[in-house]
Amino acid sequence: DTAVSQTPKYLVTQMGNDKSIKCEQNLGHDTMYWYKQDSKKFLKIMFSYNNKELIINETVPNRFSPKSPDKAHLNLHINSLELGDSAVYFCASSQGSGGYTFGSGTRLTVV
């Protein structure tokens, strides 16, 4: 039933580790996104893929690497995690010029 699902929901890890967050949508949307929500609740776009092609790549450290194996999946891999990477990461999808459907978020805590 879930439209946009992210795993894991919570992720606690040590500095320097590498981790991945997975996202899947079953809405048949062509475009998927990763957003970062910081501690002040500010939402900033990180990446966007359209039909497996990267179309938006904001100023994000190259430790962050998105991968889209097909248009229903957009995963986010983060290398050498830093304390400042702690945030809630949201996956979203859209079709055409409509609004986004968001996942429930992954709360990443780097210790």
Added chain:
Amino acid sequence: AQSVAQPEDQVNVAEGNPLTVKCTYSVSGNPYLFWYVQYPNRGLQFLLKYITGDNLVKGSYGFEAEFNKSQTSFHLKKPSALVSDSALYFCAVRDITSSASKIIFGSGTRLSIRP
């Protein structure tokens, strides 16, 4: 470049009273405008959108928003607030004339409804 501003960090309203959450935007072309709501420890939920047509848009949970092109505003309104409306509200804009356009979110307004 597109941008959106929510001038109020917090809005406090008594239950049963009307509420307004303010939003202004800036785009180089024609805007698509959205409101989303975020409950604690949850993702964002779509409330309503303006694409074209009537300036008054009705959405979920009794919310509505009015598009005002001359004032570049898209304020969210509800005639009678409920305690359950307490949440974080985000206004967002998308410039439809820009290829590979993305939705830009405002900084959010925390709505608190007191019984």
